[in-house]
Structure formats: C-alpha cells, structure tokens
Amino acid sequence: DAKTTQPTSMDCAEGRAANLPCNHSTISGNEYVYWYRQIHSQGPQYIIHGLKNNETNEMASLIITEDRKSSTLILPHATLRDTAVYYCIVRLSNFGNEKLTFGTGTRLTIIP
Amino acid sequence: DAGVTQSPTHLIKTRGQQVTLRCSPKSGHDTVSWYQQALGQGPQFIFQYYEEEERQRGNFPDRFSGHQFPNYSSELNVNALLLGDSALYLCASSHQQVGGTEAFFGQGTRLTVV
Numbered sequence: 643d644a645k646t647t648q649p650t651s652m653d654c655a656e657g658r659a660a661n662l663p664c665n666h667s668t669i670s671g672n673e674y675v676y677w678y679r680q681i682h683s684q685g686p687q688y689i690i691h692g693l694k695n696n697e698t699n700e701m702a703s704l705i706i707t708e709d710r711k712s713s714t715l716i717l718p719h720a721t722l723r724d725t726a727v728y729y730c731i732v733r734l735s736n737f738g739n740e741k742l743t744f745g746t747g748t749r750l751t752i753i754p
Numbered sequence: 755d756a757g758v759t760q761s762p763t764h765l766i767k768t769r770g771q772q773v774t775l776r777c778s779p780k781s782g783h784d785t786v787s788w789y790q791q792a793l794g795q796g797p798q799f800i801f802q803y804y805e806e807e808e809r810q811r812g813n814f815p816d817r818f819s820g821h822q823f824p825n826y827s828s829e830l831n832v833n834a835l836l837l838g839d840s841a842l843y844l845c846a847s848s849h850q851q852v853g854g855t856e857a858f859f860g861q862g863t864r865l866t867v868v
Contacts, residue, residue, distance in 0.1 A: 676856075685758070685844050685859030686797065729796060740785055740848050741810050742857060744796030 646730045651749040660717040662748050664730030667711045673734055675706060676742070677715045679726040686729065686744075689715065725752045756781075758847050758860035766866045767835050775830040775863045779847030786828040787857065788820060789844040797844055803828055804850065832865075840867045 647665040654660040666675065676691040690697055690704045692713075697704045703716040717724055729747040759778045767773050779786050785804045789797035799812035803822035822828045826847075832839055842864050846857040 685846075685861050688856035688858065691856065727796075740787055740802055740846075740850075740855070740857060741799045741812070742787075742789075742797070742846075743799065744789075746796055 646732055646745055648728075648730050648745065648748045650746070651751070653751050653753055654717075654720045655753050656722060657719055660720040660724065660750060660752070662715040662717075662728050662730075662750065663712065664715070665712045666730070666732045669710050669732050670734075673732045675704065675710075675713050676731040676733055677702070677704065678729045678731065678742070678744075679724075680729070680747070681723075681726040689728075720752045722752050722754065724750065726750060758845055758858050760843075760845050760860035760863050762863060763861065764864045764866075766868060769835055769837060769867055771835050772831065772833045773835060773865060775832075775843050775845075775865070777828045777830070777845030777847075777860060779826050779828070779845075780858045783847035783849045783858070784826050785848045785850055786822055786826065787846045787848070788828070788830045789846065790814070791842040791844060791862070793841075800830070835867045837867050840865060 674691050674693050677689040678686040680686045690699055690702050692704045692706055706713045727747040727749050729744050731742050758780050761776045787802040788800040791797040800814050801811040802809050806822045817833045819831045842862040844862045845860045848855050848857040
C-alpha cells in the first residue's frame, strides 16, 4: 500500500469548512483513498473513500487531484464534535485485502 | 443493529499471563480484522479472518493468535503477555466485495499489562 503524508495538526473555527490535505505521490492506479477519523478513546470511524472521482456523502467531501497524488477531505461546516484525529489511508481494494495501514494522522481541533 | 461489539472494555493482566478478547461483527459482515493501538500511535494491523481462516497477518509474533467462529464472531488471544502489549485492541468488521468496502470498528478493549 502506498505511503501517505499528512500535517500533524490543524485548527479550524467552528462553522467554517475544514480542509484536510493528504499526499500520496506513490499511489498506484488500483489503490483507493480512504479517510477515517478517531475521536478520543473511541474506535476509528469510516468517513469516505474514492478512486479517482470526487466523492460526497452526508459527512464530508473528498477531492482527489487529477494525477491522484494528493487529496483533500472537506468537512463543510465544522462543529466541536468534529475534533478528532483524521487518517488518510491508501489501500488496494482487490477482493481479500481488507488491511488498513494507519499513519499518525492529522489532529484536527475545532475552535469555538 | 448493534454494530461491532467488543468485550471486555477494560482488562488488567499480569506479565506472563494469557488473555482472550472477543468481537462480534456488524450484522451481515463476514470478515473480522484486529488492530493494536499503542498510546499516541495509529492502529497497527494484527491479522484478519475470513471463512474461519487467517487470511492476512501483520508484523506480530506468534504469541498473537486468533479464531473466527461459524457465526463470524472472533477471538484474539495473546500468550506470555509483555508490558509492551499494553494497548487498545480494536476489532473491525467488513463484508467482502470487489471495489472497496468500509470497515466498521468497535470501541476497543483497553488492555493493561502490569
């Protein structure tokens, strides 16, 4: 699985959009980009994933650059409950490979 | 739907002892993975079970073993506990399908080895 690079920490004002970047310059054509978050003392929570097209769900949007070497997770209207560690993960999604390789993630703090 | 449930939530063991952690996957899920998360670190993959067999394994010693039952629930066993085994142990379940699937995590078992 390709390696990802994320900033160690970020702050965002409550109500504003939180934009979390991730670099994955060695990503291969059949690897997906996944985002998970972990609120203190809880298990990681799935947010979104994508291959090459931008994706949106009720939690967030995922923007993947055309060359697929980087992506941005967007939380459109951040709330205090979005304070968490956010993990960007690149993973082969062939049948039988469910392993997630977590890095150290980005600690996002939402400021009131 | 109860989601992924793990038991116990907390556990204290003595060095050298053995421990068994349990996981019930989300309804409809057939694959269970186990992760170890040390304080301040991201979760590290231990192994994965599908159809009652270990299919993938991370860089963990043989002291870590597991089992999956016909109802898809799973156990993680750790023998000869070391102080360094103190961590949050997470179980994740998913359903096998081509093209990517999200894993659902339980709340974890906090193991303290003294």
